[in-house]
Amino acid sequence: MHSTHRRRLILFIVVGAVLFYFSSRVGILRLYQGSTVSMYVIAIGSIILLTGYSGQISLGNGAFMAIGAYVAVLSQLYLDLPFFLTFFVAVLGAALAGLVLGIAAARLTGPYLAGATLALAVALPSIANLFPVLGGEQGLGYDSGNAPSLFGEVARFKWLFWISSLAALITCLLLQNILKSRYGRAWKSIRSNSVAAELTGINAAKSKVLAFVLSAGIAGLAGAVLTMSLGTVSPSAFPLSLSFALITGAVIAGISSLLPGSLVGAVVLVGMSQLVGALTTRFEIGDVLAQNLKELIVSALLILAVVFTPNGPGEKIREMRDHRKHHSHGGHR
Amino acid sequence: MEKLISASLIGLSQGAIFALMALALVLVFRSTRVVNFAQAGQAMVSTYIGWEVVTRTENYWIALPAAALAGALLAAIIETFLMRPLAKRASHGAIAPVASIIASLGVLGVLHSGAAMIWTTEQKLFESPVSVNGIEIGSTVYPFSQADMLIISTVVIVMLTFAFFFQRTSLGLSLRAAAFQPEISRLAGVRVDRVRTIGWALSGAAGAVVGVLVTPGNYLSPFSLDILLVYGFVAAVIGGLESPQGAALGGLILGMSLSFTSIYVSSGLTFIVPFIVLLLILLVKPKGIFGGGSSRNA
Amino acid sequence: MSLVVRNLSVDHGAIRAINNLSFIVEKRRLTAVIGANGAGKSTLLRTLSGLIPATEGKATWGEHNLLKGKAEQHVRNGVSHVSEGKSVIPELTVEENLDLGALWRRNKKEADATKKYVLELFPRLGERLKQRGDTLSGGERQMLAIGRALMSKPQLLLLDEPSLGLAPLVVEQIFQTIRDIANSSDLTVLLVEQNAMGALKIADIGVVLNLGNIVAIGPSADLIADPAIRAAYLGY
Numbered sequence: 001m002h003s004t005h006r007r008r009l010i011l012f013i014v015v016g017a018v019l020f021y022f023s024s025r026v027g028i029l030r031l032y033q034g035s036t037v038s039m040y041v042i043a044i045g046s047i048i049l050l051t052g053y054s055g056q057i058s059l060g061n062g063a064f065m066a067i068g069a070y071v072a073v074l075s076q077l078y079l080d081l082p083f084f085l086t087f088f089v090a091v092l093g094a095a096l097a098g099l100v101l102g103i104a105a106a107r108l109t110g111p112y113l114a115g116a117t118l119a120l121a122v123a124l125p126s127i128a129n130l131f132p133v134l135g136g137e138q139g140l141g142y143d144s145g146n147a148p149s150l151f152g153e154v155a156r157f158k159w160l161f162w163i164s165s166l167a168a169l170i171t172c173l174l175l176q177n178i179l180k181s182r183y184g185r186a187w188k189s190i191r192s193n194s195v196a197a198e199l200t201g202i203n204a205a206k207s208k209v210l211a212f213v214l215s216a217g218i219a220g221l222a223g224a225v226l227t228m229s230l231g232t233v234s235p236s237a238f239p240l241s242l243s244f245a246l247i248t249g250a251v252i253a254g255i256s257s258l259l260p261g262s263l264v265g266a267v268v269l270v271g272m273s274q275l276v277g278a279l280t281t282r283f284e285i286g287d288v289l290a291q292n293l294k295e296l297i298v299s300a301l302l303i304l305a306v307v308f309t310p311n312g313p314g315e316k317i318r319e320m321r322d323h324r325k326h327h328s329h330g331g332h333r
Numbered sequence: 334m335e336k337l338i339s340a341s342l343i344g345l346s347q348g349a350i351f352a353l354m355a356l357a358l359v360l361v362f363r364s365t366r367v368v369n370f371a372q373a374g375q376a377m378v379s380t381y382i383g384w385e386v387v388t389r390t391e392n393y394w395i396a397l398p399a400a401a402l403a404g405a406l407l408a409a410i411i412e413t414f415l416m417r418p419l420a421k422r423a424s425h426g427a428i429a430p431v432a433s434i435i436a437s438l439g440v441l442g443v444l445h446s447g448a449a450m451i452w453t454t455e456q457k458l459f460e461s462p463v464s465v466n467g468i469e470i471g472s473t474v475y476p477f478s479q480a481d482m483l484i485i486s487t488v489v490i491v492m493l494t495f496a497f498f499f500q501r502t503s504l505g506l507s508l509r510a511a512a513f514q515p516e517i518s519r520l521a522g523v524r525v526d527r528v529r530t531i532g533w534a535l536s537g538a539a540g541a542v543v544g545v546l547v548t549p550g551n552y553l554s555p556f557s558l559d560i561l562l563v564y565g566f567v568a569a570v571i572g573g574l575e576s577p578q579g580a581a582l583g584g585l586i587l588g589m590s591l592s593f594t595s596i597y598v599s600s601g602l603t604f605i606v607p608f609i610v611l612l613l614i615l616l617v618k619p620k621g622i623f624g625g626g627s628s629r630n631a
Numbered sequence: 632m633s634l635v636v637r638n639l640s641v642d643h644g645a646i647r648a649i650n651n652l653s654f655i656v657e658k659r660r661l662t663a664v665i666g667a668n669g670a671g672k673s674t675l676l677r678t679l680s681g682l683i684p685a686t687e688g689k690a691t692w693g694e695h696n697l698l699k700g701k702a703e704q705h706v707r708n709g710v711s712h713v714s715e716g717k718s719v720i721p722e723l724t725v726e727e728n729l730d731l732g733a734l735w736r737r738n739k740k741e742a743d744a745t746k747k748y749v750l751e752l753f754p755r756l757g758e759r760l761k762q763r764g765d766t767l768s769g770g771e772r773q774m775l776a777i778g779r780a781l782m783s784k785p786q787l788l789l790l791d792e793p794s795l796g797l798a799p800l801v802v803e804q805i806f807q808t809i810r811d812i813a814n815s816s817d818l819t820v821l822l823v824e825q826n827a828m829g830a831l832k833i834a835d836i837g838v839v840l841n842l843g844n845i846v847a848i849g850p851s852a853d854l855i856a857d858p859a860i861r862a863a864y865l866g867y
Contacts, residue, residue: 057431059370059438104612111368111574112615114434115566118370119608122563126604191427240559241445244438251435256427288453292446299442303415306436310423503734506723510731514720520680520713522706522735522783 005177012173019165023158031157033270035229038164040266042171043222044249045258046215049175051247052256053184054211055191057110060117061219062243063124066235068094068220069227070128073140083145087167087224094220095213102212121243125235139234142227164225171218175258178214187211241295245269248302254312261312272297339476340596341589346481348588349488350547354565355572355580356495357539361408363512363575364532367416367433372540373562374444375411379404379537380544380553381452384459393462393549400545401538408537409530411440416533417526448555456557461549484546491542492581495535499577508532512575560604564591567607571614573621582622586610632658632693634679634787634819639688641671641678648674650843652688656836661813661820663834663851665827665864670840672823673715676789679821680712681705692787707735711785715792717772719779721765725756728764728775732782742782749778752808770801774808781812787819788812794826802826806833827864831855839864 023031043065051057058064071093072086081089101120105113128134147154147162154162178184189197190204198204227233249265272294280290309316354372361369369375383400387393415436423432463479499505510518511528519525543565544558551557568587572579590610594602614621634656641649649671656662664672677683679690681702690697695708702712711732719728729749733742750757753774759767767775773793780788790809794802810833813820824830831837837851839860847860854860 051431052427055427055430057434101612104616108615108619110430111362111434112570114370114431115368115563115570116608116611116615119563119567119611122560123605123608126601130601130605191430241442244442247435247438251428289450291454292449294446295442296446296450299439299446302442303436303439306428306432306439307415307419307422310419310428310432311426315426503730506727506731507734510720510723510727513722516682516702517714517718517720518731519682519702520706520711520718521731521779522703523731524703524735 004180008173008176012169016166016169019169020162023161023165028155028157031155031161032229033274034161035157035164035225037263037266037270038161038168039222039225039229040246040249040269041168041262042225043219043246044262044265045171045175046218046222047246047250048255048258048262049179049218050211050215051250052254052258052261053179053191054187054208056208056212057114057247058117058212058215059114059240059243059247060119060121060124061215061246062238062240063117063121064094064098064216064219065223065226065242066124066128066233066238067097067216068223069233069237070134070140070223071220072224072227073142073233074133076142077140083143083228087221090220090224091217092220094223095217097220098213098216099209102209102216105212118240121240125238128235135234137234137236139232139237141232142230144228144231160229164229167221167225171221172259172262175218179258183207183210244302245298248298248305251302251305252312254309254314257312257314268301269298335473335475336596340592342475342477342481343596344589344592345585346477346484346588347591348585349485350543350561350584351564351568351587352581352584353488353491353539353543353546354561355568355584356492356577357536357543358565358569359572359574359577359580360532360536360539362569364508364529365412365416365420365433367437368566368574369536370434370437370562371411371440371444372536372565373558374441374448375404375407375537376540376544376561377553377555377558378407378444378448379541380459380548380558381448381457383541383545384457384548384553387459393460393545397542397545400541404537404539404541404544405534406537408533408540412530412533415440417529445555452555454554454556456552456554459545459548459553465550478550480550487542487546491539492577495539495577504528504531563607567611567614570611571621573623576621576623579621579623632786632819634821635689635691636679637689639675639678639690640686641674641683642686643674647686648843649678652840652843652845654838654845654848656819656821658819659813659817660835661810661822661833662836662838663827663830664821664823664838664840665825665830666840667864668825669842671843672825672840673791674843675840676712676791676821676823677714680710680789682712682714703735706783706785709784709786710789711780711783711787712789713776713780713791713793716795717769718776719764719767719772721763723764724760725762725764725767725775726760728779729756729782732779733784736784741784745782745784749781752781752812753778769797770805773797773801773805777808777812786817787821790820790822792823792825794824794829802829806830809833828855828866831865 043061046061068090072090075081075086075089076083105116108116129136144160147159186202186207190202190207226237230237249269252268253261253264276294279285357372358369361367379400382403383396386399387396416433419432419436423429461480463483465478465480467474467476467478499509507523507528508531511523511525515525543561564587568583569580571583571586587607587610591603591606594606637653639649639652640647664675666672678685679697681700685698692710697705729746733745736742755771756775756778764775793805793809797805806829809820809822812818822830822834831851831854834851837849837854838845839847847854
């Protein structure tokens with residue numbers, strides 16, 4: 001048990017070192033995309049934990065991202081916290097909001113939870129307009145700080161990439177450990193058979209709330225990372241389509257696959273922007289088409305994924321292999 | 334007193350809209366156990382069809398059935414070519430409980446972006462056949478127009494038609510039976526798949542009527558009906574998500590809560606009210622007012 | 632017309648519920664399939680009525696292949712199935728439950744005649760036409776389920792455990808009714824029962840199933856007389 005933990009830790013440190021090395025070898029665009037991918041990895045991880053493991057669905061993780069983002073900004077503005085502490089506060093704030101909704105939603109599954117979180121996602125932006133302290137449509141600024149002087153002069157985008165990829169690495173490490181722990185197993189057993197799970201002494205309601213709170217907290221971190229790279233927070237940064245994009249990212253590579261699932265999903269989402277950009281210039285697509293092409297492709301991808309590889313391409317490949325085996329056996333009989 | 338009358342009248346008109354949207358969701362949910370989050374998108378596309386008709390013919394009364402027909406057709410296509418195969422393909426694994434919700438989000442995204450490509454995101458005006466100005470009684474102008482009366486009467490007519498259809502016709506009986514007990518219905522000879530498609534088609538038509546009723550006085554854009562999905566969902570949950578009568582009552586309750594809070598408290602609260610009402614209902618009476626089902630684990 | 636089952640096998644996932652079953656039910660005969668829980672009796676009926684797919688084998692009713700097509704099509708071919716546990720729809724009224732069985736019939740006059748026949752058969756249902764299905768007693772519900780199946784004017788009636796959960800007196804009454812229906816109309820009946828003695832008493836032919844295999848088949852009087860069958864399945 002402990003040795004796998006240590007091995008995982010070493011692996012993540014190695015990956016971190018590799019990323020650190022490459023951060024000085026690539027251009028600004030790649031660094032910016034790297035930050036966005038990291039943000040998506042965290043946010044998609046929150047969905048994979050919630051949906052892929054505990055079997056709940058949230059259409060409002062974009063809203064928890066917004067809560068995390070605003071908490072981070074406010075704690076910097078009014079408490080003068082250093083920026084890395086604002087991340088912690090963001091996680092706590094979003095988790096707290098998740099706790100409130102999670103307790104209310106503990107008895108709900110499937111469509112009810114989806115609807116409740118959808119209502120939250122719709123309600124939240126208007127709260128920003130309701131309280132002047134949140135800065136309304138304009139939003140509030142966020143100072144993402146500079147690298148410590150021991151690194152010398154560090155370009156802004158490189159610094160942003162460092163922070164977001166570090167946040168993503170730590171999130172993945174923690175999530176991986178949680179999902180492989182007894183909590184992860186409990187979620188899985190509740191999802192497949194809640195009655196049987198209760199009989200083995202698992203408190204299904206508590207476990208579900210725990211998953212919801214963790215998911216909200218992680219989404220809050222993603223929100224803070226997003227705000228850091230934007231340098232500002234406003235309601236328009238968290239549209240409903242963001243929540244939907246996260247679900248697409250989580251479904252594409254299999255809803256129960258944290259790694260490489262969340263990374264694949266994040267790369268697809270970011271790559272899609274670039275692909276659409278390239279297509280637009282290459283084929284001189286008109287503005288109207290170009291602006292909506294990305295959402296069209298992402299949504300179509302979501303539909304295709306859920307119909308053709310509902311539990312991810314990994315399962316599909318296993319299935320096809322089993323099928324073939326079965327057939328060749330049948331031939332011998 | 335004027336405030337009270339105004340709040341009640343607005344509540345009635347809004348409630349009628351929410352009720353019809355809730356009915357659209359209920360029709361789909363009780364026949365296929367799917368909460369169709371694409372409903373707003375389907376209604377929006379149907380309303381654009383209505384808008385195309387109205388700009389060509391300048392006749393609202395042709396646009397309304399045209400949109401309803403388009404809505405029915407679109408819904409039937411989504412059910413036949415996406416939801417039905419999906420139910421068979423994604424029946425196991427982590428995705429199974431949420432597959433239909435996820436698919437409906439995908440449909441919503443496709444409809445949003447597709448509509449934006451075809452009709453742009455520019456706001457379109459949709460003329461009302463009747464006056465949208467408040468009615469004047471004595472010296473006071475009430476925020477209640479002929480258009481509101483049109484909304485209420487159309488919704489009442491549609492609801493009564495549905496009620497007659499479900500209670501008094503053979504097809505209505507098949508629909509109810511298939512919704513309650515698909516297996517027994519099959520054994521009795523009901524073509525359950527076909528009946529489910531019809532359920533979706535009716536729902537699509539109801540959603541289209543919502544769009545064509547609510548758009549005059551407002552405007553039309555690919556996203557303009559999305560908020561109605563939330564209101565409709567909340568209204569449907571108040572009514573128990575399976576009962577058409579519940580949907581009607583839920584719509585009315587939500588419409589009244591919204592108009593009273595916005596007139597007596599603050600109009601800035603309109604987006605938050607449904608969320609709070611939903612949480613209250615789920616905490617106090619999780620099965621809804623008309624809910625008879627044993628659990629929410631559908 | 633007869634029901635012919637040849638080498639029929641049905642799998643539930645990795646478990647073989649029915650294994651290589653073959654038998655024939657002659658027209659107008661009442662055949663009882665008995666056996667313990669898990670013997671594959673319900674699976675057999677559900678396969679014949681098109682609710683679940685077969686793995687291998689053949690099953691035909693006259694010229695109709697019972698292993699092809701959906702349950703709703705089988706009804707149109709004259710096969711009615713009363714599934715286990717009083718298969719009525721509790722949310723619908725008694726009359727609606729009955730009407731449901733004849734919705735597909737084009738000739739409404741004939742359907743009305745069938746309804747009259749069913750209500751003569753079960754006068755208690757006639758008194759409760761406007762009541763919801765869930766207000767009925769267990770016995771009445773079973774009558775309604777059978778009545779609903781008869782509304783489709785079947786030639787082959789598949790009955791799954793009609794005695795389940797009913798009081799002994801009511802069971803006797805239901806069995807008698809089933810025998811009467813078989814006698815009076817042009818109907819072939821396949822009856823699946825755990826109440827082996829009751830079923831064999833009214834049946835012409837008995838089939839004994841164990842773990843998906845046929846262990847005995849023959850005139851029901853012979854089965855009742857067989858000491859081995861008596862000891863293993865009839866309890867004395």
